[in-house]
Amino acid sequence: MKHPVDVHVGKRIRHRRWMIGITQQQLAEKVGIKFQQIQKYETGMNRVSASRLWDISEVLGVPVAFFFEGLDSKTAAVKEVEGDIMADKEALQLVRSYYAIPEAQRRRLFDLARVLSDAA
Structure with a gap:
């Protein structure tokens, strides 16, 4: 079962990657992994380790905290504001x-x- 935090982090990776206009393949190459792993991160199927999240944040040009923005720390649930427009x-x-x-x-x-x- 997917954990809501993993799903949220994956969405934030996908959104940022899209914003700067790079493909899953390009991100994977810069991080040193296969693009299928990026796919799994972006869907929340696989958790992103701390060191890998650090590497991804460096490539995407954002602080690690960026991936957790919008997360409610008490319930580990994503706060929805008028739906997920960035989806x-x-x-x-x-x-x-x-x-x-x-x-x-x-x-x-x-x-x-x-x-x-x-x-x-």
């Missing part, structure tokens, strides 16, 4: 595209989106 492939593509825009233009786009959402 949606289109949402991930939108966020990745957004961060590919130069910062000054991105700021103007953000301001525009905020105005449009307030008007809706």
Whole structure:
């Protein structure tokens, strides 16, 4: 049976990998494992050891704590806020595209989106 923490950590690995635009194969090569192991981590089928999580965090450019954000420590359950929007492939593509825009233009786009959402 999958543990909720392992599932959450796996989702965070997948989301971050997607955000920076690398494949499971590329991540696996940089960490020194087979891509099938990355698949198992991302689905929560296998637990990620502390040292492996450290290596993954280095490759993905985030602190180890990133993988535990959004986790309720008392129940070891993931806090759901309006569903898991980042599980949606289109949402991930939108966020990745957004961060590919130069910062000054991105700021103007953000301001525009905020105005449009307030008007809706």
